[in-house]
Amino acid sequence: MSKILNEFLSSNLQELKDNGLYNEINVVRGANGPVIDIDGKELINLSSNNYLGLATDETLKQAAKDTIDSHGVGAGAVRTINGTLDVHVELEETLAEFKGTEAAVAFQSGFNCNMAAIQAVMNKEDAILSDELNHASIIDGCRLSRAKIIRVNHSDMDDLRQKAKEATESGQYKKVMYITDGVFSMDGDVAKLPEIVEIAKEFDLITYVDDAHGSGVMGKGAGTVKHFGLEKEVDIQMGTLSKAIGVVGGYIAGTKELADYLKVAARPFLFSTSLTPGDTKAINEAVKMLMASTELHDQLWENGDYLKKGLKSLGFNIGNSETPITPCIIGDEKTTQAFSKRLMEEGVYAKSIVFPTVPRGTGRVRNMPTAAHTKEMLDEALEIYEKVGKELNVIS
Template sequence: MPSETLDQFLQHNLQDLKDQGLYNEIDPVDGANGPEITINGQKLINLSSNNYLGLATDDRLKEVAKDAVNSHGVGAGAVRTINGTLDLHVKLEEKIAEFKGTEAAIAYQSGFNCNMAAISAVMDKNDAILSDALNHASIIDGCRLSKAKIIPFEHSNMDDLRQKAKEATESGQYNKVMVITDGVFSMDGDIAKLPEIVEIAEEFDLITYVDDAHGSGVLGKGAGTVKHFGLQDKIDFQMGTLSKAIGVVGGYVAGKQELIDWLKVRSRPFLFSTSLSPADVTASRKAIDLLMESTDLYDQMWENGNYLKAGLKELGFDIGQSETPITPCIIGDEKTTQQFSKRLNEEGVYAKAIVFPTVPRGTGRVRNMPTAAHTKDMLDKAIKIYEKVGKELGVI
């Protein structure tokens, strides 16, 4: 017999989430995840994808992925440390290092895996981690796994970071102290104050770690937040994904050769999980080549982002303090946010509601991400639908 205790737990808590407007419905997409998608037979303008540059459906990536399957098969066949490191993995890691301006790089199965792997490979119970209060869940979980003392600092508050760095380093309690931050904060679209963080890190000898999942491809002419500020030689860990702007799947850490050598022998997801498939590796390398050869997609994404921002702001929507194409429409109340997203969907725009625990309670929002693949006509239609639904629900 199934456990009655488990049944009661699930029934009670699922209903509780639904009552609070916190239950997330998953909407399977029929076909590719492009600027327009089809869900349940309805064609929708897609503003919820992290496919920032439209590369997930790019024909050039498709072709090299097919070639890789034909030459190397559909899977790597083993973990990296046995015989799952193909020549394709080496070429990808060399390309990432060139792209990020570092000595070396290591590829993982996902961005989440990167943070679980890299933080705990270097930090332990005798150390401390200064973590921005709005850091991504994968950073939080990676810090927890390390068993280091986690010391949160107020979001992008450099005075608070300096004070806590001073306290941590002068206490004599910790062998090492790391400061870790997102490069671009995915729910608000603001950029970490990396120059100030580096200044504080140098003052107190902090290890620096930047999660650039939402900055790679989006800042620094595509090379990311660290390149945006010209700090490639100042940041110890540059972490990023291959699943957002790059359009495929996976993650990586870039840094000094000795750091990458250490991660290859001490980061558990690298050691104990089969490596990325040949198609994914090859498509990712092609995407990086495209970004290094031209800024056309990058420029188009920014043009579209600025266009949507201006349109929504003019209508009176609260778009927060975003400094990137990520454009939140902050509604506040969770149930209203869910209703707002549902009505957008019914009118032809797919823009997902983001509520607690992804964002703090009372700050529910619909997160919009215009990509390089959107046309002005699509964005104009989306803005008109936003106006209709916003007035209908009293949001504007």
């Protein structure tokens, strides 16, 4: 190995460990359900994005198996050569119906969606207004576009209006976009989409909503944009197929013209092999399930409210979450890491989240209750939280 590379890696790894920022990766044996096995120990799982429990759903597993038999394990090519299979077309039609848009385009991941759509639509002659707490994939997508990035204070509509006015009236930019998460994954709060749309109309902004944590969760499952009835007002909707949907991938939904353009201009679409057939069919079945019934959605919210109420009554700082995402904000990075470790030792898997994922001094253990958790599981988790919280003086 290069000496200079070895020195770089060693020094940076040690610095991360010294500051409580080094992330230990745990290996799950078997399926990622409400209870998981790590190193032979069963743990109540509060760290999965599998909100509706669909990752282990028997109907979806059978759909994937049947499609592997009929279509093989891989698509065999990129979408623009001969990697567009009938199951991809079927999925995109289902997604468009689900989101209330004219069309949708499926991608290999949510991260790929933001890499694809932002740089396809925006360029160095444009400006992007971006909420300061937007996901890393949005930040990277904005950078790749080479547009001027203008940071907007989190969910601050006065700041958005002022910066939109400055950007549009400056005459420097051909197009101006405002981009925001629908649900912010670290705090569980929801974007102020009705106000955002009004400001966008006033200044002719392109609106882009990353609904990775809202798809399947908000709007009776159809997402944050649908929650506010703004399907015809928001220009670009992005969502993942790996969280509430339970499989893998992502999508962009909008007009037919947007979909057609992305299919010829979005680099991940052009240069990455398409979603596997089995996964694609399983996703399609999952979305159809959400369109047919709100049972899983309703159970998720019931469990989320139950856990949130229990943690708050114990004295934990759970921030201002408006969704089932429930952070326990500890603050100090090392204490946060120790808190997560003790929870695991006692039987709860709730991963610590520290800088750079969240700002320094705002370390938290983020809880993700799902529709698959029972009340007994949640009660046991709350008992463990109380024990560890008092032991580490996080609560009194």
